[in-house]
Every structure is written in C-alpha cells, then in structure tokens.
Amino acid sequence: MNNLPDFPWDKLEPHKRRALEHPDGIVDLSVGTPVDPVPQVVQEALVKAADSPGYPLTHGTRELREAAAGWLARRHGVSVGEQAVLPLIGSKEFVAWLPTYLGAEHVALPELAYPTYDVGARLAGAKASATDGLVALGPEPVDLVWVNSPSNPTGRVLPAEHLRKVVEWARERGAIVASDECYIELGWEAEPISILHPDVCGGSHEGLLAVHSLSKRSNLAGYRAGFVTGDPALVKRLLEIRKHGGMIMPAPVQAAMAAALADDAHAEEQRERYSARRAVLRPALEKAGWTIEHSEAGLYFWASNGKDCWTQVAELAEIGILAAPGDFYGAAGSSHIRIAVTATDERISAAVRRLQ
Numbered sequence: 498m499n500n501l502p503d504f505p506w507d508k509l510e511p512h513k514r515r516a517l518e519h520p521d522g523i524v525d526l527s528v529g530t531p532v533d534p535v536p537q538v539v540q541e542a543l544v545k546a547a548d549s550p551g552y553p554l555t556h557g558t559r560e561l562r563e564a565a566a567g568w569l570a571r572r573h574g575v576s577v578g579e580q581a582v583l584p585l586i587g588s589k590e591f592v593a594w595l596p597t598y599l600g601a602e603h604v605a606l607p608e609l610a611y612p613t614y615d616v617g618a619r620l621a622g623a624k625a626s627a628t629d630g631l632v633a634l635g636p637e638p639v640d641l642v643w644v645n646s647p648s649n650p651t652g653r654v655l656p657a658e659h660l661r662k663v664v665e666w667a668r669e670r671g672a673i674v675a676s677d678e679c680y681i682e683l684g685w686e687a688e689p690i691s692i693l694h695p696d697v698c699g700g701s702h703e704g705l706l707a708v709h710s711l712s713k714r715s716n717l718a719g720y721r722a723g724f725v726t727g728d729p730a731l732v733k734r735l736l737e738i739r740k741h742g743g744m745i746m747p748a749p750v751q752a753a754m755a756a757a758l759a760d761d762a763h764a765e766e767q768r769e770r771y772s773a774r775r776a777v778l779r780p781a782l783e784k785a786g787w788t789i790e791h792s793e794a795g796l797y798f799w800a801s802n803g804k805d806c807w808t809q810v811a812e813l814a815e816i817g818i819l820a821a822p823g824d825f826y827g828a829a830g831s832s833h834i835r836i837a838v839t840a841t842d843e844r845i846s847a848a849v850r851r852l853q
C-alpha cells in the first residue's frame with residue numbers, strides 16, 4: 498500500500514483557503530466536478546427503479562447494454578455487441594484496477610495524464626512508463642497501453658492516424674490498448690474518434706478496450722456510472738473477475754444510465770452550457786496573460802503564463818480563483834495550470850470580472 502503517492506489535492510489546500518478569503522467567494526476551477534442538474538429523464542428512471550430488492554447482474558441489464566451499444570453506434574460510428582458491454586461503478590475504479598485484472602507487469606501511459614493510470618500500475622505492482630512516444634520504450638515488453646483522447650489535462654485530441662499507429666504497435670507486441678474516452682462527446686475545435694472506430698482499428702476490436710463515463714456527458718458523477726467495451730473475449734474475462742469481486746453497479750443506477758445513454762437532447766444541452774462558459778473564460782484568461790495550449794476538446798483549459806505552475810496557482814488564488822497545478826499530471830506540466838469550465842455561469846462570470 499505504501500507505494501501510493503500522497504493524495505495530490507491535499508497540496509492545494511493552502512491556496513484554496515486563500516481563494517476562499519475573497520469577499521465574493523471562491524471560484525473553484527480546480528477539480529472539474531459537474532455542477533449542473535442531473536437530467537430529468539435520468540432522475541425519473543432512477544426513481545422508477547428505486548424498488549430494487551434483489552441482487553443486480555454484474556453484466557448489467559440487457560436494456561443497459563443495448564443502450565450503450567446503441568449510443569456508440571449512433572454517436573460514434575462504433576459497432577459492438579451488447580454482450581461486449583460491461584458496466585462500471587464510474588470509470589475511475591476500472592482505471593485503477595485494470596492492470597491488476599490483467600496481471601500487468603509493465604504499463605505505458607501518457608506523459609501528461611490523469612494520475613489514476615499511474616496509481617493503477619502501482620496497485621498492480623507493475624512498472625509504469627509515462628511516454629508519448631511508444632518507440633522510446635524499446636524492446637521491453639509492455640502489457641497495457643493507456644491512451645486518453647480528448648486528454649485530461651491538456652484537452653488534446655489524437656487523430657485517427659496517431660491512434661492507428663498505437664494499435665499497430667501494441668498488436669505487434671501483444672499489448673492491450675485501453676482507451677479512456679470519457680470526454681469523447683466534448684469536442685470543440687476537433688472531432689474525437691474512438692479507438693474502436695473502423696478507421697482506427699481496421700474493424701477488429703482484438704486487444705482493444707474503450708472506457709466510457711457518464712459523469713461529464715450526463716452530469717452523473719454522483720451516480721457513478723460508466724462502462725467498458727471492446728474485445729469480446731477480454732470483456733468476458735473482465736466480467737468473470739468482476740463477478741467474483743462483487744463489482745456490481747446498483748440496479749437503480751443501471752436504469753438511470755440506460756435512460757441517459759438513450760437520450761441525446763440533455764447531452765446537447767450540457768455541451769452548450771460548457772461551450773458558452775469556454776467562450777467567455779478563454780478570452781479573459783488570454784487578456785490576463787495566459788496562453789492556452791491544445792484544449793480543443795474536453796472540460797479544461799491547459800494554460801501557462803510562463804511561470805512555475807504553483808506561482809500561477811498562487812496568483813489566481815489571490816483573486817479568489819482556484820486552478821490545478823500542471824505538475825499534478827506529470828513533471829512535463831510544471832509550467833502549466835489546468836482550468837476547468839465546470840462552474841456555474843454565475844461563478845464563471847465572477848472569474849471573468851476578476852481577471853480584468
């Protein structure tokens with residue numbers, strides 16, 4: 498257990514306290530937790546399924562699996578069988594335990610990345626290599642490669658060509674590619690593509706997994722709802738392990754998630770909210786001296802004013818705005834900050850005023 502890093506967010510506490518002292522209150526753009534309502538259609542499905550005394554299936558209801566497969570086909574041009582869909586209790590738990598499920602000894606992950614990929618390698622006692630150039634890994638065997646497009650923290654979208662090369666590289670070595678696609682519906686200046694799209698994988702899902710989350714698309718972070726799909730044989734193996742381990746999504750959440758995946762109207766409404774917030778916050782940050790890099794998709798601005806990330810965090814905390822330091826996501830982020838657009842319109846307006 499003691500090979501786990503300190504929980505990074507604790508280090509932000511002094512800056513949070515400083516930001517909280519602002520007379521008009523804190524604008525917290527650090528964590529990126531959804532603040533808008535859970536869609537009505539989803540709440541209704543949850544309530545309707547409230548009387549659920551029996552054990553749910555680890556594999557989920559057929560309705561849920563079909564809703565997930567239907568959404569992937571409708572929105573992302575990806576065709577999977579419903580049997581190849583496996584519900585997750587939010588995608589984070591799966592990210593953290595996949596290397597253990599696979600018995601992985603060496604995991605490759607992006608140089609700037611969501612910290613849980615590294616945590617997952619540590620939990621499995623595996624070596625982690627943070628690199629964007631797989632070729633740099635040389636001949637050393639790799640069991641699992643994580644990709645994350647659109648990226649947290651940079652908002653970068655990997656084009657089909659890039660993903661195709663990753664798939665080819667991994668297939669030549671017998672490595673599994675897990676693609677974390679939790680921001681796939683939030684493309685702004687670029688169109689994200691799934692690892693399971695035929696243009697990327699050539700029509701075969703062998704050795705590939707795509708991980709999806711309802712947290713951001715449908716404001717369901719509080720429900721803990723996601724799923725993994727891809728290689729049917731691999732998903733079957735994962736299902737067996739999760740059955741033994743009791744990793745079961747609660748039945749009312751299964752019903753709620755099926756309703757969320759069957760409905761696109763609420764997701765479009767939510768996209769528009771984030772789009773409007775980006776449109777006001779971006780020019781305000783730029784006018785105040787920050788340069789925004791990547792950020793063509795997802796929920797964050799990856800920004801720098803050239804100083805050390807903690808200096809930038811401190812400068813913003815002085816005007817009551819809390820951002821995340823780039824080094825939370827890897828040493829290569831030490832002169833960047835990550836600014837989330839997951840605050841109410843009122844709080845985003847407050848941030849814009851303060852940056853003037």
Ligand SMILES: Cc1ncc(COP(=O)(O)O)c(C=O)c1O
Pocket residue numbers: 529586587588589590592611645648649677679709710711712718722723
């Ligand atoms: C890249 C990435 N993957 C996975 C997750 C986990 O999301 P959840 O557990 O809410 O599905 C997050 C959460 O912010 C994330 O940024």
